[in-house]
Amino acid sequence: MSQINRLTPEQEALIPVYQQKWREIAISVEPINHQRATAAVETLYTALDKPKPKIRFFDGPQELQQLLDGHSLVTLRQEFGLPQMLMMPIAQKLMLPMEQQLSESVRQQLHEQLMNQQTQQLMAHRQVAMGSLLAEFNASEPDREEMLAGISQDFLNMLWEKQQQQWRQNLLQQPGGDIVLGIGDWLSQQWQPWGQELDNLFWQPLVQPRLDELAEYCKPLMVGAGTIMAGMALSLQFVQDAPFPLFDFCAQVLSCKHDRSFWAALQGISTECGTIIPCENVCLVINRPCRLLLDEQNRLHGEGEPAIAYPDGSYLYFYHGVNLPPKYANVHPNQWPASWLLTEENAELRRVLIQGIGYARICQELAAVELDSWREYSLLRIEQQIDIEPIHLLKMTCPSTGFIHATRVPPTIQSAREAIRWVNWDVDPQDFAMES
Secondary structure, three states, rough: OOEEEEHHHHHHOOOOHHHHHHHHHHOOOOOOOOOHOOOOOOOHHHOOOOOOOEEEEEEHHHHHHHHOOOOOHHHHHHHHHEEOHHHHHHHHHHHHHHHEOOOOHHHHHHHHHHHOOOHHHHHHHHHHHHHHHHHOOOHHHHHHHHHHHHHHHHHHHHHHHHHHHHHHHHHOOOOHHHHHHHHHHHHHHHHHHHHHHHEEEEEEEHHHHHHHHHHHHHHHHHOOOOOHHHHHHHHOOOOOOOHHHHHHHHHHOOOOOOOHHHHHHHHHHHHHHEEEEOOOEEEEEEOOOOOOEEEOOOOOOOOOOOOOEEOOOOOEOOOOOEEEEEHHHOHHHOOOOOOHOOOOHHHHHHHHHHHOOHHHHHHHHHHOOEEEOOOEEEEEEEEEOOOOOOOEEEEEEEOOOOOEEEEEEOOOOHHHHHHHHOOOOOOOOHHHHHHO
């Protein structure tokens, strides 16, 4: 098959159709069909020559937690087996042959239009919520360490294998890269004793920093959550790595050659299941949420109400993608008092509070100090340490309505006119007044 160097107008016209198709799949709150979900899970395991697992269905994370309560991690490991990263190898085996049939410009166009940041965020919201909910499951310290050690090693090995595959792919794109790889593979097979010695002297010192970096990256995910289910939920992270809209478009619209069994497996999981946590012996299937609220950037967002909820009663509050604790979540942002900023120690939550409360109310409720004024403008400073750096605000009071508008400016600014120039892209307020 010849390489596709450009899309036809008809093909480009279908891009928004596939964007909308996968958006509707991602935000669906329709209960899953157990029969179709079972077939999808079995297809996934079969595609990678894995034995068909026992399938257990749950109406939400709370119901899953009830099953796990009272079981040691050793018992769970024996019954479930280790978590399986099944989606990632299938996605990789689909991606490489498909992308080889596309020119660089077409690949870039499709990634930008079908797999942009908002689309990836949309595909990942359930995984974000599920990881947060499952992290609430507690277990005994000795068992947790034993289980997480096993999960961590498997996870690191998988990440390292993926990194090596990426390096090989990059090298193949370079002139003579295939020759270099061929020689290296031959040497590794023929010179085992020498290869081991070279590995100890050269390769291990080279790659160990990368492995240490990966271990450090995994540490908060593995140990910080402190739960087996948070470890299992790592498999959820790779659902967002699988570019479903891109695969679908390449297979259906561009007729790219691909392994139909792999695509059927990936497509079935994404369309017929809510969330899955595949393990060696058991696949846990969790229903779709019955409530899902997003902001304009496809982030989980609810104001004074849960952003995501499940049929079993599980729910979470989010504010523009940030998980809120109950003390803030049950109150509408319009009612958040600025005094909360004085006691909140978490920097991210302080940022959320600032965003929800707004600088105008912060000025009023925290008694901002006026540094300078010019006409209806005032330069203010918040004396309390509620952010990483001092907060300087340019406040304007509308003469006709009395409405107060406040904009944050750099803390180095010391005069109102300088602040106005900064806000108006270095236009002096006197000139701005004359032009208007």
